[in-house]
Amino acid sequence: MNNVQLESILNQHLNAAAFKDYCPNGLQVEGKPDVKKIITGVTASQALIDVAIEKNADAILVHHGYFWRGEAYPLRGMKYRRIKALIENGINLYAYHLPLDAxxxxxxxxxxxxxxxxxxxxxxxxxxxxxxxxxxxxxxxxxxxxxxxxxxxxxxxxxxxxxxxxxxxxxxxxxxxxxxxxxxxxxxxxxxxxxxxxxxxxxxxxxxxxxxxxxxxxxxxxERYGIKALGEWLAEQHPLDIEFLDIDNPV
Structure with missing residues (x-):
């Protein structure tokens, strides 16, 4: 599936345009145009990205992505390393915050x-x-x-x-x-x-x-269960290989 087409499907199903959010919903980091393998998880942490790279994923779909209101703009340190890894490996990052809550x-x-x-x-x-x-x-x-x-x-x-x-x-x-x-x-x-x-x-x-x-x-x-359910719905509707990963977080 084309990466922009995938964003359109998710945006429509989650009614993303209806929400005033603290971050952009949808395709946050563009990767390769053809998406077949997707890793889903709660947060786009480095650990989740590392697993996605290991599994040769074309995209990551999460609840907590990047570019939150009020965060620093420069791509430095942790933020740089995460985005660099996505770009170098051609991995698309999709994130849905309030639309997925609601x-x-x-x-x-x-x-x-x-x-x-x-x-x-x-x-x-x-x-x-x-x-x-x-x-x-x-x-x-x-x-x-x-x-x-x-x-x-x-x-x-x-x-x-x-x-x-x-x-x-x-x-x-x-x-x-x-x-x-x-x-x-x-x-x-x-x-x-x-x-x-x-x-x-x-x-x-x-x-x-x-x-x-x-x-x-x-x-x-x-918040484990919304992104897992979204991935399962997407896999039922379209011929995509989707895997949910629960990265441990005690908070």
């Missing part, structure tokens, strides 16, 4: 909900049709400890549980990755708990003072 089927939030047994009911940002923070319900209420244990089992890492609420969890809000500040919207809308990847110092007080449990389950761990 996709109703393949997105990080949707995929995490399916794995944790949560039925999605709506968005926490009620005036935003492309909301990246959502809410839903468990089939049966669980204690905060029991739900945290479910998270630990599914994600294979022990989450941080802040017991701010006083009862079981039925209605829950979540946003994968660095979405901890959506806890306030979740509290306003009557959620029993909020889950995200990261936690800030202020999050503890938001949870305790608004009577809502908070679960920090890991940025990487909560």
């Amino acid at each position: 996709h109703p089927e393949l997105g990080n939030n949707a995929q995490l909900a399916a794995k944790l047994g949560i039925t999605i009911k709506g968005g926490l940002e009620v005036d935003n049709p492309n909301t990246v923070a959502v809410w839903g319900e468990l089939d049966l209420p669980l204690s905060a400890n029991d739900f945290a244990q479910r998270v630990a089992t599914v994600l294979r890492r022990q989450p941080l549980l802040i017991k701010g609420g006083h009862g079981d969890i039925k209605k829950i809000g979540w946003c994968t990755g660095g979405g901890q500040d959506f806890i306030d919207l979740a509290a306003e809308q009557g959620c029993d708990a909020f889950l995200s990847g990261e936690v800030s110092e202020r999050t503890t007080y938001s949870a305790r003072e608004q009577n809502i449990h908070y679960i920090a389950a890991g940025h990487h761990a909560t």
